[in-house]
Amino acid sequence: MAMELLPFNSAVLPWLTGETLFSLCSRHHRLWGFSNSSQSTEILFGSPRRGTQHDFPCALDVFADRTQGLLGSANEIARQRTVLKFYAPFRGAGEVQDAVVMMRSASVAHLKYRLGLLTSRFRAHHPLKSCPQCRHRDLVECGWVYWRGHLQYPGVWMCPEHKIPVQESALKATGVARFQWHLPAEEDQHSLEALRTDWMQASALKLATMTVDLVESITEDGWLSRHRFQAAVRSRMLANGWLLTSGRLRLEDAASSFLQHVRPLRRIPELAALPSSVEEAKSQLGRLLRPMRSGTHPLRWMVVASWLFDDVDDLRAELAHPSERDCWPEVNKELSQGATDKEDVRVRLVAFMSEGASATSAAREYGVDVKTAMAWAASSGISTKRRSKKLTAESLLSILQALQFGDDRNELAQRYSISSGTITRILMTEVGLHAQWVAARKARSRERARSTWLSLLASGEHQGLKWMRKLEPAAYAWLYRNDTAWLRANLPPAPKESARRASPAVRWDVRDLELSARVFQTALSLSKNGATTLRLWQLYQVLPELKAKLGQLQRLPLTQRALETVLTRRATSTSPSELL
Numbered sequence: 419m420a421m422e423l424l425p426f427n428s429a430v431l432p433w434l435t436g437e438t439l440f441s442l443c444s445r446h447h448r449l450w451g452f453s454n455s456s457q458s459t460e461i462l463f464g465s466p467r468r469g470t471q472h473d474f475p476c477a478l479d480v481f482a483d484r485t486q487g488l489l490g491s492a493n494e495i496a497r498q499r500t501v502l503k504f505y506a507p508f509r510g511a512g513e514v515q516d517a518v519v520m521m522r523s524a525s526v527a528h529l530k531y532r533l534g535l536l537t538s539r540f541r542a543h544h545p546l547k548s549c550p551q552c553r554h555r556d557l558v559e560c561g562w563v564y565w566r567g568h569l570q571y572p573g574v575w576m577c578p579e580h581k582i583p584v585q586e587s588a589l590k591a592t593g594v595a596r597f598q599w600h601l602p603a604e605e606d607q608h609s610l611e612a613l614r615t616d617w618m619q620a621s622a623l624k625l626a627t628m629t630v631d632l633v634e635s636i637t638e639d640g641w642l643s644r645h646r647f648q649a650a651v652r653s654r655m656l657a658n659g660w661l662l663t664s665g666r667l668r669l670e671d672a673a674s675s676f677l678q679h680v681r682p683l684r685r686i687p688e689l690a691a692l693p694s695s696v697e698e699a700k701s702q703l704g705r706l707l708r709p710m711r712s713g714t715h716p717l718r719w720m721v722v723a724s725w726l727f728d729d730v731d732d733l734r735a736e737l738a739h740p741s742e743r744d745c746w747p748e749v750n751k752e753l754s755q756g757a758t759d760k761e762d763v764r765v766r767l768v769a770f771m772s773e774g775a776s777a778t779s780a781a782r783e784y785g786v787d788v789k790t791a792m793a794w795a796a797s798s799g800i801s802t803k804r805r806s807k808k809l810t811a812e813s814l815l816s817i818l819q820a821l822q823f824g825d826d827r828n829e830l831a832q833r834y835s836i837s838s839g840t841i842t843r844i845l846m847t848e849v850g851l852h853a854q855w856v857a858a859r860k861a862r863s864r865e866r867a868r869s870t871w872l873s874l875l876a877s878g879e880h881q882g883l884k885w886m887r888k889l890e891p892a893a894y895a896w897l898y899r900n901d902t903a904w905l906r907a908n909l910p911p912a913p914k915e916s917a918r919r920a921s922p923a924v925r926w927d928v929r930d931l932e933l934s935a936r937v938f939q940t941a942l943s944l945s946k947n948g949a950t951t952l953r954l955w956q957l958y959q960v961l962p963e964l965k966a967k968l969g970q971l972q973r974l975p976l977t978q979r980a981l982e983t984v985l986t987r988r989a990t991s992t993s994p995s996e997l998l
Contacts, residue, residue: 430488434556434564439481439499440472440546440599441565442489447599455598465524470597472590473501473544473570474529479522496521501544504571504633505533508716511639519903538715539691544570546587548602549577563602568630573717575613575686576623578630583613583622594955612685621682624724631730632720642737647719648707650736654726667707673699679725692721708765767791768798777802793846801849809836814844821845824858860900867896868904875910883910926973934976936961941984952984 431445447458456466462484463469468477478492489495496502496518506514517533520526535542546565553563568574569584577584585607589595600606613619636642655661660672677699680692693699706714706722727733767784771777771791781791792802809817813834820830827845831838845852870893874886887894897905940961941952958965964977971978 430485433489433499434560434562436566436568437499438472438565438567438570439475439478439495440470441601442499443469444599444601445562445564448601458599459597467597468524470599471526472546472565474517474521474526475500476521476526477524492522493518499567501570501572503567504629505716506639507633507636507642508644508719509533509640510643514639516903523903523906525906534715538717540572540715540717541688544572545688546570546590546602547574547584548587548607549580549582549584550607551580551582552577553602565602568634571629571633572688572715573629573720574626575610575688576619576626578623578627581619581623583609583619585609594959610686612682612687618682618685621679621724622686625683625720628724628727628730628733629720632723632733635730642716642719644714644719646737647723650733651722651726652707653736658726669700669703670696673697673703676703676722676725680721683721689717689721764794768794768800771795771800772798789843789847792843796847796849797852799849802847809834809840817841817844818848818851821851821855822858824855824862863896864901867893867901871897871905871908875908886910926970929967930974930976933964933967933974934980937964937977937980937984954981954985957981957984 429449431442431449433442443458443462446462447455450458450461452458455470459468459470460466462481463477464480464484465477469475469481478495482490482492482495490498497506497514500521502514502517502521505517509517513533517529520529530536530542547569548563548565549569552566552569557563569577575584576582586609587602588606588608589598589600613622632642652661655667655672658672660668660675662668673693673696677693677696680689680699683689684692684694693702702718703722706718723733727736763784763786767780767786770783771780775783777788777791777795780795781788784791795802817830817834821827821841821844827841828838831841845855870890871886874890874893894905937957940957944952944956944960958968967974967977971981
């Protein structure tokens with residue numbers, strides 16, 4: 419039963435089981451019958467392009483407001499109806515909330531980078547996927563074919579329900595129809611060659627089933643933290659005999675088993691970053707078992723989980739009751755045997771000091787400076803004795819308090835007539851002090867940048883965002899990198915039309931000549947590669963700048979004629995809308 423949408427005197431379709439926001443909007447576009455997707459987008463999101471992302475959409479506040487909350491709040495939609503649902507259990511509550519804030523705003527620029535997706539070596543484009551049997555059943559039971567949320571999770575290439583390979587869409591994630599709404603269609607879907615055999619499907623099915631079951635059963639942000647996963651993995655490796663009770667790690671045997679498990683999975687393009695040799699397997703397992711300074715892509719944990727555990731119940735039982743024996747210091751030593759890089763030496767030294775060794779003896783044992791040993795120990799929460807020759811107890815206490823409040827190191831050095839190196843040594847060797855100092859410095863920088871920006875905003879003399887950025891570039895840069903949500907809420911209004919400078923004249927004749935020549939060259943290249951009947955999307959997939967000029971073909975007669983020629987269309991059928 420459709421619900422009434424009062425502002426538009428139209429109807430809002432209710433959610434279907436497990437449906438994504440992109441799917442719901444695509445169904446509305448199909449229902450309303452608009453010829454252009456931008457018309458539906460304007461109604462739903464207040465802009466012709468915002469909100470069309472199929473994985474991390476933006477402008478959710480506008481969407482929730484225009485649908486009067488009938489489909490849920492912006493926060494609920496972001497967490498339950500987008501790909502963010504997959505990442506939330508593995509990320510801290512703060513990271514997830516920052517992602518939600520960006521998705522509620524007008525732009526999600528850099529969100530994938532902030533989540534670490536662009537540097538994970540796994541693909542970050544989240545291709546649209548659907549199951550053929552699900553499509554048939556949904557059409558019969560619901561009257562709609564739609565995008566199911568759990569099939570869009572990374573690593574899910576088999577339908578857990580029907581146990582068959584899912585099909586990948588050729589649209590959206592490839593850049594084709596980037597701003598369009600569309601539903602699964604047979605002609606747009608294709609199957610992966612990698613999933614043709616039973617043994618490949620078996621591995622992919624186990625990974626998909628565990629991923630979907632685990633994510634769908636968890637609602638708390640950060641529940642699957644890397645620390646809990648590491649504890650469960652160590653416990654299971656201990657049970658399998660790869661981690662001995664003495665703390666010795668049989669990494670060669672574990673890596674061989676892991677490599678055998680991921681061999682069929684590597685054939686899936688999304689999972690090509692998994693290890694291809696025993697050495698790569700040892701390296702990747704070592705990174706997952708060592709203490710981590712930053713997060714890792716959830717796919718790596720899910721692949722390891724599908725290797726070590728029978729199913730989700732087995733994994734959840736281990737997560738709830740990991741082995742009581744903690745072999746972590748010994749494992750660190752084992753992973754670091756023969757290692758020469760700085761990080762591994764640090765791990766071994768900290769483990770040595772945690773057993774009661776002094777900073778001096780640890781530094782001598784591992785060939786580092788005593789000050790370095792003290793700094794490494796402090797970063798791991800281990801206190802060391804200090805024997806100051808230049809500072810009294812009162813001066814040292816004053817310096818500690820000043821650093822806690824974020825005072826500048828050079829200013830403190832001048833104030834107490836000591837070197838800046840001494841201040842740095844105090845800062846790095848006192849447990850927890852460096853983190854307090856960084857937090858205090860950040861708070862000061864935030865207050866200073868906000869104050870500068872608000873003063874400029876309140877002056878009333880600004881001429882828009884671009885003008886303010888030029889006047890206070892440092893304040894804008896800091897806020898953009900560190901306080902994005904606040905900055906978005908305090909942007910200046912758009913300048914009046916009269917205040918804008920006229921754009922320099924565009925040489926449309928020169929642009930037309932160059933673009934028409936490139937259209938012919940691109941068409942010739944595609945024909946040589948076997949294309950018989952050319953489509954417009956094939957041209958602008960190779961020639962991206964063509965797509966941006968389709969709305970200006972009346973100024974580009976040579977380009978329009980070139981398109982008519984290569985697409986074998988009559989001159990009366992070459993309007994931009996018909997070409998699309």
